[in-house]
Amino acid sequence: MDLEFCEKHGYDLIEIRLDKLKEYLEEHTVADLKNFFDTSKIKSFAFNALEFISFRDETGYSKIVEDLQFLCEVGSVIDCKKIVVVPTFDIGDYTRQQIQEETVRVLHDLADRAQAYGVSLAFEFVGYPNCSVNTFGQAYQIVQAVNRDNVGIVLDCFHFHAMNSRLEDLQQADPAKIFVFHIDDCEDLPVGALRDQHRVWPGHGSVDLDVILRTLSEIGYSEMVSVELFMPEYWDWEIERTIQTGKETTEQAIRTYFA
Template sequence: MLATISQVCSLNSPFAKDLEDYAAGHCGSVEIWLTKFETWLEQHSLDEFRRLRNKLELQTPVASFQGGLLASQGERRQEAWQLLDRRLQLCQQAEIGTIVVACDVPRQGFDQQMLERVLVSLQDLGQRCGNHGVRAAIEFQSSAAFGNNVKTLAMLLADLNLPSLGICLDAFHYHTSSSKPADLTSLTSENLFHVQLCDIADLPRELASDSQRILPGEGDIDLVPLLDRLRAIHYTGCVSLEVLNPQLWLIPPLQMGEIGITCLRRLLGQASM
């Protein structure tokens, strides 16, 4: 398993400083935050990015995230898919193999027609990703009307049988959804594309929000079954730290990188580097 840190852990820090400080903090793998990357590219080139990544000896195997694809309609849908096409091309050119896509199906107005639109969207997503040589890791959302837990999403993707589509397992959404430890048997080395870890402390799961995420292993989420399943299927992909906590954003990226990667390696049973 590849211990990775997401740039969203230092959301207020400039793009290049994240990479430089994470590398200085002995993080060898970074999950790119697409909006930060796109902003940086307004004044820099992809060649500069490649040179910086090579200089820092970093891997950037995953980028997050794309929303608004599956159930949207009209102008909003057109904008979301146009953005996806640009991002798939960007990932292809930047040699980023996986993009995280939110399964953000709204509860309001959910009906059979919307479900059919979601299925068509997933098929379209799989085809576009395949054309660019990029995988889409679908992140189930605990607040979504459909595909809001690991078992349902695994069954859905199995039915679609598109090799470019897989699962993003986010510990926050696993904890706050209807997912149970037994559902983790739905995860295989073939369908699990990405893992994001965090924790939540002293809160009923119904009241937990993204902004209350803390470092994994310091709260109430039972990560043991999840980590056991990763080992059982011999998962070799990224296990990424993802905390969207404004209080943690105050920590400089160098310290966040050092703290975060140490936390991840301890959980994964990997020796310090």
């Protein structure tokens, strides 16, 4: 239904949630998914997400590698060549340098595995105080240290706002390293207090979307934007209404800066 309504309302691309993909494949095949994209205007853009990739024990990391392999294999069939990867929360008393070293190490290993399939990794910081990588600047520094063609960053407006990421860091970023751009908005809560359930439609909250969009335009980014919300209230809406509203509010937010 998500695919069909996104196609109906003119979305160009969709990020496929890992959990929903596995649920879909309980009753369908990868060939069914390929057939949908082959016969539709909408195309797959990225898988979202491999979560908590750093500071894992052997069992936990083996599961990350297993899911990476699974997504690479599905992606090779449906032509989906990006995977969002997310750092780990509540890691204890590691220094910023130790966090960078561990995250760089893991990204190199996962990127090596993905490269054989022509797949790129989009590293997403999370704007919560307990996330090991929680600002754009910190995440971008890690991506620069990895220094690989198939590793870039996810810019999410909510996460950028939630921990006061610096606009100067975005102004100095290479637009080619922004692999995925998530648009969203949020309620007006203090720094450190915001969580996913506080996200609202683009333009309906307290995030300064204009300054982010203007900066992206100025540095030369113009690839894609993906609306990503986790407001439980919206999940209770009729599905088509939610998908249509996401399209309309996103277009309204970006049209001043992008055609």
